[in-house]
Amino acid sequence: xxxxxxxxxxxxxxxxxxxxxxxxxxxxxxxxxxxxxxxxxxxxxxxxxxxxxxxxxxxxxxxxxxxxxxxxxxxxxxxxxxxxxxxxxxxxxxxxxxxxxxxxxxxxxxxxxxxxxxxxxxxxxxxxxxxxxxxxxxxxxxxxxxxxxxxxxxxxxxxxxxxxxxxxxxxxxxxxxxxxxxxxxxxxxxxxxxxxxxxxxxxxxxxxxxxxxxxxxxxxxxxxxxxxxxxxxxxxxxxxxxxxxxxxxxxxxxxxxxxxxxxxx
Amino acid sequence: xxxxxxxxxxxxxxxxxxxxxxxxxxxxxxxxxxxxxxxxxxxxxxxxxxxxxxxxxxxxxxxxxxxxxxxxxxxxxxxxxxxxxxxxxxxxxxxxxxxxxxxxxxxxxxxxxxxxxxxxxxxxxxxxxxxxxxxxxxxxxxxxxxxxxxxxxxxxxxxxxxxxxxxxxxxxxxxxxxxxxxxxxxxxxxxxxxxxxxxxxxxxxxxxxxxxxxxxxxxxxxxxxxxxxxxxxxxxxxxxxxxxxxxxxxxxxxxxxxxxxxxxx
Numbered sequence: 326x327x328x329x330x331x332x333x334x335x336x337x338x339x340x341x342x343x344x345x346x347x348x349x350x351x352x353x354x355x356x357x358x359x360x361x362x363x364x365x366x367x368x369x370x371x372x373x374x375x376x377x378x379x380x381x382x383x384x385x386x387x388x389x390x391x392x393x394x395x396x397x398x399x400x401x402x403x404x405x406x407x408x409x410x411x412x413x414x415x416x417x418x419x420x421x422x423x424x425x426x427x428x429x430x431x432x433x434x435x436x437x438x439x440x441x442x443x444x445x446x447x448x449x450x451x452x453x454x455x456x457x458x459x460x461x462x463x464x465x466x467x468x469x470x471x472x473x474x475x476x477x478x479x480x481x482x483x484x485x486x487x488x489x490x491x492x493x494x495x496x497x498x499x500x501x502x503x504x505x506x507x508x509x510x511x512x513x514x515x516x517x518x519x520x521x522x523x524x525x526x527x528x529x530x531x532x533x534x535x536x537x538x539x540x541x542x543x544x545x546x547x548x549x550x551x552x553x554x555x556x557x558x559x560x561x562x563x564x565x566x567x568x569x570x571x572x573x574x575x576x577x578x579x580x581x582x583x584x585x586x587x588x589x590x
Numbered sequence: 591x592x593x594x595x596x597x598x599x600x601x602x603x604x605x606x607x608x609x610x611x612x613x614x615x616x617x618x619x620x621x622x623x624x625x626x627x628x629x630x631x632x633x634x635x636x637x638x639x640x641x642x643x644x645x646x647x648x649x650x651x652x653x654x655x656x657x658x659x660x661x662x663x664x665x666x667x668x669x670x671x672x673x674x675x676x677x678x679x680x681x682x683x684x685x686x687x688x689x690x691x692x693x694x695x696x697x698x699x700x701x702x703x704x705x706x707x708x709x710x711x712x713x714x715x716x717x718x719x720x721x722x723x724x725x726x727x728x729x730x731x732x733x734x735x736x737x738x739x740x741x742x743x744x745x746x747x748x749x750x751x752x753x754x755x756x757x758x759x760x761x762x763x764x765x766x767x768x769x770x771x772x773x774x775x776x777x778x779x780x781x782x783x784x785x786x787x788x789x790x791x792x793x794x795x796x797x798x799x800x801x802x803x804x805x806x807x808x809x810x811x812x813x814x815x816x817x818x819x820x821x822x823x824x825x826x827x828x829x830x831x832x833x834x835x836x837x838x839x840x841x842x843x844x845x846x847x848x849x850x851x852x853x854x855x
Contacts (some may be wrong), residue, residue, distance in 0.1 A: 499696065
């Protein structure tokens with residue numbers, strides 16, 4: 326039995342409706358890599374938090390600042406303390422998203438970053454996508470119902486005006502913890518009908534859904550997964566140039582969001 | 591440059607040394623499935639928290655109670671709110687572990703649960719293992735150093751006395767988000783030299799390491815991965831009987847821990 330009766334469901338619906346009609350004030354941008362984050366940090370003159378909102382010892386970094394009517398927070402899981410590389414993947418992304426939501430109570434999450442794209446689905450290097458939904462491709466649990474849990478399909482916040490105004494491509498996003506793609510991953514990505522592939526989206530979406538914060542995904546294509554070149558090589562080669570395209574689109578997204586309500590997106 | 595100088599390193603070492611010599615008081619048992627958790631909950635008469643230490647809306651459940659000198663907390667990520675199945679896998683496990691550490695400040699974490707075992711490494715149905723270290727087998731990132739981050743090797747708290755006293759088998763644990771095993775998973779599991787395979791261990795270890803809480807892993811074998819039967823079928827068939835063996839060993843572990851310091855384990 327659900328712990329919520331009809332009364333609290335109705336109250337919750339009323340709250341959601343009210344939230345949708347209030348201008349967006351606090352946004353939380355979740356980005357996995359420093360290279361992806363810094364152009365946005367610089368663009369909006371965001372500053373690193375001297376008194377971290379996160380517990381002592383974690384590598385997570387929050388930058389923040391104000392732009393027009395918005396309080397912009399950008400969080401990045403930081404660098405692994407012993408290895409010095411960005412803490413990519415679903416576990417770090419979910420943890421930093423959870424802790425940031427708890428501390429900052431954002432009105433909207435933007436999960437931004439780079440992704441692999443499938444040319445068979447129309448993606449090319451430098452394309453910036455707005456993901457309409459997101460699912461996992463590396464959680465195979467062949468038991469009824471658990472299989473659906475493993476796929477973990479979540480919807481992005483509906484944003485037809487944002488998409489039209491910014492002329493963004495729209496596609497489904499599939500998430501897994503590997504940069505490469507095994508035949509099993511590929512089969513799941515096809516089943517997910519995905520155009521783009523990343524390493525965090527579905528986990529950020531899971532936490533956003535858990536804590537009832539609307540989320541959009543802005544993902545720029547660094548490598549063509551079904552192309553000629555190996556993913557790691559193409560990813561590293563295009564990372565810097567594509568993050569510039571990503572920063573430009575994030576800037577446009579933020580400009581568009583300013584002064585709007587969730588229902589205007 | 592590291593944000594911590596020599597002084598705070600020395601202070602931290604002194605704190606660790608002091609902690610190691612203080613009797614263990616608060617323990618946090620992290621278990622992924624209700625079927626695995628309930629025998630332990632019943633054995634120690636743990637009760638569900640009426641005022642959850644977790645945020646409103648999350649499905650995470652904490653049971654707690656006192657036994658001899660110990661405050662026992664058992665957390666379980668709960669059931670997926672729309673699908674009704676246990677929230678297995680690394681993301682849920684890492685989130686509930688993080689939130690529970692923050693709320694409860696445990697002296698020791700016990701990640702307990704079921705696992706697949708490799709008969710080629712000596713594992714059989716019903717065996718209970720103490721994992722000496724844990725790594726991922728489904729995070730392939732073929733870029734130098736990122737590859738090591740992906741493997742995410744973490745050590746368990748050294749516990750030779752516990753192992754000897756309880757006559758537990760010892761082996762390496764490998765974690766991935768799939769119940770089955772792809773050829774790529776298998777190659778990584780072999781590279782990890784793993785005897786047992788689960789879906790949460792490395793993620794719980796990551797959070798424990800991040801927040802500097804010692805951890806041990808108690809894992810009972812429900813299925814032989816390199817055997818004849820399909821994993822899902824064998825897992826479901828043995829789940830109930832093996833959780834009884836698991837509860838028995840966890841009880842022995844708790845009896846052993848009571849009154850002891852970390853350095854006595």
